[in-house]
Amino acid sequence: QQQVKQSPQSLIVQKGGISIINCAYENTAFDYFPWYQQFPGKGPALLIAIRPDVSEKKEGRFTISFNKSAKQFSLHIMDSQPGDSATYFCAASSSSMKTSYDKVIFGPGTSLSVIP
Amino acid sequence: DVKVTQSSRYLVKRTGEKVFLECVQDMDHENMFWYRQDPGLGLRLIYFSYDVKMKEKGDIPEGYSVSREKKERFSLILESASTNQTSMYLCASSWTGPYGYTFGSGTRLTVV
Numbered sequence: 296q297q298q299v300k301q302s303p304q305s306l307i308v309q310k311g312g313i314s315i316i317n318c319a320y321e322n323t324a325f326d327y328f329p330w331y332q333q334f335p336g337k338g339p340a341l342l343i344a345i346r347p348d349v350s351e352k353k354e355g356r357f358t359i360s361f362n363k364s365a366k367q368f369s370l371h372i373m374d375s376q377p378g379d380s381a382t383y384f385c386a387a388s389s390s391s392m393k394t395s396y397d398k399v400i401f402g403p404g405t406s407l408s409v410i411p
Numbered sequence: 412d413v414k415v416t417q418s419s420r421y422l423v424k425r426t427g428e429k430v431f432l433e434c435v436q437d438m439d440h441e442n443m444f445w446y447r448q449d450p451g452l453g454l455r456l457i458y459f460s461y462d463v464k465m466k467e468k469g470d471i472p473e474g475y476s477v478s479r480e481k482k483e484r485f486s487l488i489l490e491s492a493s494t495n496q497t498s499m500y501l502c503a504s505s506w507t508g509p510y511g512y513t514f515g516s517g518t519r520l521t522v523v
Contacts, residue, residue, distance in 0.1 A: 304451070327510070338415070338501050338514030339454070384453060390510075398469075399512060403453035 297322060299387050301402030308409050314372040316405045318385035321366065325387040329399070330359065330370050333382045342383070343370075375409045382406050414438075417502050417515035424522050430489040432518050434502030440513075441506060443485035445469075445477065448499040448517070460485055492522045 300319045308314045318328075326347055331339035345352045345359040345368065352359045358371040372379055385402040418433040436443065444459040446469075456469030458477040466477050474496060478486045485504075489496055502515040 301453075329511075331512075331514075336516065338503070338516050339512075340514065341511050344510075398456065398459065401454040403451060 297400055299385060299400050299402040301385050301405060303405060304403070305406040306408070308372075308375045308407065310375065310377060310409055310411050312375050312409075314370075314375045314379065314407055314409070316370045316383055316385065316407070317367065318369065318387075318402050319365075319367045320387045320400075322387070322389070323366070324389040325400075327388050327390055328359070328361065328368050329386050329388075330357075331384040331386065331401075333384065333404075335381075339382075339384055372407075375407075377409045377411055380407055380409050415502055415504050415513050415515040417500075417518050419518050420516065422518055422520045424489075424492050424520065426493060426522055428489075428492045428522075430492050430520065430522075432487040432489075432500055432502075432520070434485045434487070434504075434515055435483055436485075436504040436513070437483065438504070438513075439482065440504035441482075442504060443479065444503040444505075444512070445475075445485065445487045446501045446503065447471070448501055454501065457487065489520075492520075494522050496520065497522045 329344035330342045332342040333339040343354050347363045356373045361368045382404045384404045386399045388399040415436045424430050445457040446454045455471050460466045460479040476488045500518045503512040505512045
């Protein structure tokens with residue numbers, strides 16, 4: 296019940312296209328859903344995050360769509376650029392846990408390649 | 412910007428050696444974490460610490476131990492390195508709660 300599923304494992308998109316990565320969770324106690332972006336040779340970095348009280352959050356070309364009833368959320372990258380080529384991790388956690396050190400559960404990652 | 416520094420980018424060790432991976436953060440974060448990253452398996456939590464001298468096991472603690480003697484420093488110890496511990500090791504820190512983990516650049520450990 297603590298798992299976060301992510302698909303696809305890898306994705307190739309033409310420059311200017313839309314990249315879509317999907318995630319699903321089971322634990323209804325999760326209430327914070329971040330996405331992390333990792334470039335080769337670097338650690339993951341927080342990209343964008345959403346709470347389940349909204350269905351969509353947009354920051355520049357990056358949008359998270361959230362479907363609470365289906366327990367699914369997705370990352371859309373509009374006008375994808377070669378510089379977006381990276382590994383993307385979705386994640387989930389619960390801030391309602393009694394401990395202050397709430398753990399983040401990561402999906403397995405999606406390797407995105409944007410080709411010119 | 413918060414910085415999480417891992418002491419080594421690449422490390423090659425022999426089977427049976429005791430290995431220390433060091434991590435230092437400079438923003439007074441309460442929480443620190445050690446993950447290993449393997450292709451197709453994502454990020455798996457080894458150990459985490461929510462305060463000095465406090466530690467808790469993550470999902471895959473076997474073969475590892477940790478030490479947090481000072482708030483800014485969190486060390487991962489491989490008591491007797493084995494080839495199946497060849498991996499990328501990532502340290503992270505955060506303020507309270509699950510918000511905004513800051514990761515180091517990782518240590519790629521090869522055990523031969």
